[in-house]
Amino acid sequence: MINNKGKMNKNLVLVMMLLLSVGCKAEKIEMSEVPERGFYSTRPATYWEESLVTGNGIMGAMIEGNPYKESVVFNHALLYLPIHKPLKPVSQGKYLEKVRKMMLEGKYTEASRFIVDLANSEGYSGKHATDPFIPAFRMNIQSDSTTVRNYARTVDFSTGEVAVKWKNDNGTFCRKVFISRPDNVVVIRLYSKGNGKINTTLNLSQVTTHDAGRVKKFSLNDKLGIEKVESTSIEKGLCFRAWYERPWEGSFKGYEGVVKVVRSDGQVQADLDKLTISGATDVLLLARVEPSSDMNNSKINDMLDEISTLPSDYQKLLQPHEKIHKELFQRVSLDLNATAADRTKSSEELLEAGGGNPALIEKLFDAARYNVLCATGINPPNLQGIWGATMTAPWSGDYTTNGNLPVVISHYLQANTPELMLPLFNKLESYMADFKVNARELFNCRGIYVPSRFSTHGLNNHFDTTWPMTFWTVGAAWYSLFYYDYYLYTQDKDFLQNRALPFMEQSALFYEDFLIEGEDGKYVFNPSYSPENHPVNSKSQACINATMEVMGVNGLLRTIIEASRVLGVNQGKISKWESMLAKMPSYELNENGEIREWMWKDLQDNHKHRHASQLFGLYDLHDPLIMENDKFRSGCKKAIDRRMEIRREDNGGIMAFGMIQLAFAASALGETETAYDMLKWLGNSYWNNNMVSTHDPKKTFNVDICGGYPSLVMKMLVYSEPGVISLLPCKPQDWTEGMIRGVALRGGILMKELSWTPQGVKVIFFSKTDQSVKVSLRGKQVKEIKLKAGQPMKYSF
Template sequence: MSQLSKTFLSFSAAAFSCVSTYAASPLAVGDHNYSGSPAANWRDALVSGNGVMGIMVMGDPWNERIILNHEFLYEFLGTEDVPPTDVSKKIPEIKQLYKDGRYHDADALFHKTLKEEGNPGFLMTDPYHPAGALVINQDFEGSVDNYSRVTSYEDGQLIVAWTADGVDYKRASFVSRPDSVIATHISASEKGSIDLTLQIEHQIDREALLEDHWKAWLQENVKLLFPERVDELSIPLVDEADYTVSDEWLVFRVPYQVYDRGYEIVGQIRATGGKVSAGEGAVRVEDADVVDILVQIETTEPYSNSLVADMKKHLSGLGTYEELLKAQDASHGEMYRRVNFELDKTGFVDGSNEELLLSQGQDSRINPYLLEKLFNMGVYGLISSSGENPPNLVGIWTGEWRPIWSGDFTTNANVNLQVSGANILGLPEAIDSYMTMLERIAPDWEVNAKNLFNADGYSAGTRTSGRRNLHSHIGRYGLHAWSAGAGWLLNPCYEYYQCTGDEVFLEERLLPMMLKVALFYETFLDTVDENGDYLFAPSWSPENSPSTPLPKLPAVVNATMDIAVCRELLTNLIVICEEKGLYPDRVARWKEILDNLPPYLVNEDGALKEWAHEDLADNYDHRHSSHLYGVWPSLEINPEDSPELFEAARVATEKRGRGNGSAHGLAHVGLLAARLKMDDVVRRNLHGLISEIYLNNSLVTSHGPDDIYNLDALHSVPAIIFEMLVYSRPGVIELLPACSEEFTKGSVDGVVCRTRATVDSMSWDFNSKSCQANITSDVAQSIELQIRQNLTEALVDGEPVEIVSRSPDTITLDFAEGESKKVTFKWE
């Protein structure tokens, strides 16, 4: 424990004044979060990123550790290059067993075939890992006072500030999006006050790699694939770094052991004043006025293909810290400022992260200061971890090797939640990151479809590092039986088209992939049940099992999610192709499939069933809510078009409750509840997320209370809030669909709708029973604008308009291309 951790003084107004002095611009209340002490562990570290590189700042004044990350650093175990075992020859027989209700026999035959065909075993994803750590040991006189560490959302700066012996010190770091650099600026209020030692080292806890179940499981994969080499391989599978230092440069090169790949870290030291010297793996800076450190991380394949010379040239050509920060504001800052969310905070107080979390845990109300910060943190985190990949389970940040679930992209809910707000938040850059990854891994989906389903087209695996998606994660839990993956993964991309009308994206990127998924359904759906409906067999509802007297058996038939994804994808394709006059023969086939899909079922509780089969009973106590796909992310189930299914989905959501206690379960149910107009459930789940130790002191979320570092819930929060304030589907926008009256007054800016219109701004006041919105349409169109209140007045640009009184009350807005309209609602 550092001296500061032992003697720390709590955050004070004086400390904030110190920080503000050093910040590039004044920080608005919700546009930052701050901690009153250094991070006790890496999970509490503050984070910054440009999508490709990320940093985690611990914040110890004496012994700073900036953990370095890169989006493509996955420890190469060899598992992801192993194709799924080919069981295609037995699929017709397996399907017949499922049709006959002999689920255990079907499962037994599947596993028997796996063994006969040489299945290597249950293989994990290559695990995400840190690149290393920049260690800054700083010397100064006196004890620390007025300490703070701040995350500034608008420019991505992580600011650590303190006072010692009358001198104000500051370390500010960020990861530049436009200039591809990690920049750190160390300064003091008195010249010649900076004395420090710099070095780069591995961020590896070798003892921890041997301790827990997950890490041991990954090592078993290594033994399985490389039995003849296991004694010569280290844990983890990297060699010691090739590390050199000079007065100006730190160079840290790391080779992987299993593949001829590696990565390189190059750091440049720029000191103003004082003396700089190098020796024994570190650079010493004495009596400096200012020290800037610029760092870049690159992957290399083969390892001998070093990029160090190019990286040095890049870093040498960059401007000052202030110039880099100005460019960052024009890039990252512009993205961040596209949206805004504010609540009335009367009766509540702001504070440090620790203070807010402590008080929120004891308050049945939601503290709007904390909710605003978490909304902004979610927007900030999504921007900061969207590069050539979208955010993985840990965003782009980890301080440990071989994190649980490999820190991968888990495609059966988690990555879907990560990008749930990308479109409505107006972040096409995040969707491009997401689509770029899908395009990279999609060729493997054809192998999955053929080997596991005896089908053509695309079938996605349940886990990926973003490099490959061969579905080798099979043999347990029914994961091999999931047919809905590719369709769900493409949903945000189709939503992007609904929001923007981007025809180039549709025609060149999205439509070819949708056609491949449709081809899967055309060839996979070749078995019918006793009613003449197509049978989804095998079928899996992530990651649940029916509640039956039989032993647990996840792979059965007719998972509601499988049906819903198929229905959505083919319906969307029909709309596109009929508008464009494309593929009439295939359109006819798709319509035939839609006409013969099994119907959704409602159980004796009145809940939408998770499996559309009478013999398969629901199991409510689960963190996934996949069977409600038709509600979210699909637009299929809504109160106007499908009132009976809508009510059944509401019952199912209530039965699901708190999502089995996982943060992503709470977030998933929160998104569903917003679509189902269940304002009490939305409020309850938001309260649960912010009050039950799902938040680290950095305001990064965990999977469960105070446990595994995962950002899926964090990145879902802005989506939940936007969905509770504005709902949209083509031709329809609804205001305040699921906003609890606990949020008495507030405003929101920049909600992008799925009808090529944007709610530029909206404010509401439940006390005065009024709402105002400014809406702009990109195209000439009519939009139904709805609100679930008993309207007494509706004004458009100050003029009264006709109200169609129903539930919800509705007015019609006729837009010219690019036109904006101001709407005012008042109700009883």
């Protein structure tokens, strides 16, 4: 992990020395070789976070791009290292009244410490990190160094292909990599043109990245949690096996992988743990990684047998994959009228051009969606998507549900890719039994409780005195809103009936039991938690009535009532939910007129923080209690302005996903300049030259804003609710001309095209049903239109 600028600069110097030592000349790449929807980079990775990435949602690969000392790291969506055996949640529920009493007395830290002490008495030994996401292995491709000219590495967003290309005195050399969706194999082609021959060795090695915090964070020994590994060669192939040191019942016990040479016009020689290829001009490798539940029953031969049935032709493997991948990627496109010259710049040049450059915004819009598309399959993207080349991923590379995960999935529905939401729902539903245990053990409640972090199970085992995450209760409500939003976009009533409503009902059950009435007859959220922040006048993050939690439950109750009426069910329960809505505490403003983050007595707002949780009601589907109340709209704007004061001091500062939350809220309120400032900051500082985002400025590989960036762009150009469409609600003045195609809208509408010039606005809608819609432009209502089912309808404004 690159943790400081000095180390980054050192690595950059080393790479430049390498390129100079092999005679690299800075010549312009032939633009015909640059993908139309993609990018090129003019230098190899200086550290693993700059590797080019590709994936099929099951496996991922990271390619550094060094001509003569290549590293290809293989990843798999299910490779989480067993560190802590899942534990029954702490019996907080047995002592809930005691905890609540302590909280009401203002003993917030004492309440947090009480739960930690209780957990330790019940078998917890300190803080339990979630099981970390880990790489499978590294394939090293090594050749004798010589000159390098016309170097470039590229990514084609439309096909998922990564390429590394260069010339030397003998000819042109190229590597191409993609991961097939239909065949689930990593496809690697090495080829040369001219007189050059491929003479190289291949071997597989364990990734053993060390960092200073490794032992402290995970208490791992020098084996890095891996008991042993075997790396061997077979005829025209390589095999890798790894045994986990601490498997628990129900976890995987290790993993296996193979790399097979399926075509070579040169010699291939196996020797111990490596393959030597000589005299070749075209080599095709196929690879696969699989987790294992039984390391005594190897699947190596099965993988090799399956690979042997596949074509040994690159194009025949690419075509069926490209058909699937391209169709998903190209459903939405953005054109901000960037100059041709800017569109042909390298990634390094574009990033230097600044976050407001139209070509960079177009490129990041595509790159971000590409990254998340490649990482979505078995699971939704984790903090690192589906990639990583460290055994100690920051925050375990897990699913952080209290902010990160909602941001990375935020554009799926807008981008007309609703099927990419299904892995999220599958993951949540696979942990329903654990969520019910959480609700029962932590709060004596029916229903479900979604924890703030999870990876290999859904039990809430991760908390401590500083981070009292057993007090955060809005998880189930928040994810219920995503279920309902899926229905609003797709109008899929089967999904609503069979998946969304059952999840929402289990969520509502929890709040029916958890919420208690205060002296004024309004519900009290006790205990409560506003993610990772604490009031100015309290050292503890534990609190009562976090505004985020109130907003989340308000949203759940509104939408479960709507969903029940759509389906004509739950007639006997609707009145109960309406009664609960009436008892919800009203949002509050502080003495400065800002929306409060904690609606409890004298808890004072703390704006020097990376999250913006009190703006929860403006992240996605807008909260009518805010949007229809001038006082609360103004209060949210003032809270945004205060958070922006802190952000402006550092041109964005740390934690990009928190900035996305803030920008979503600004966009919802039509605060164009504020939202645009944040979009520019995001482009300025939070991407590496591989066009993958970072958590903080230029450090910590993290894909959160790969979901949030395109979502923000689309929110600035269009917002929708059933029966309501707002065009260009937050379009910056800099975007004088432009076009976006393929944006999905709530109500089962596809905005096939929205274009604008100084002369006017044109839009094409395509509706699944006959319906009337009120359309506004830049916040002012223009007209009510009648859409006909199945007919593209064109309008000009």
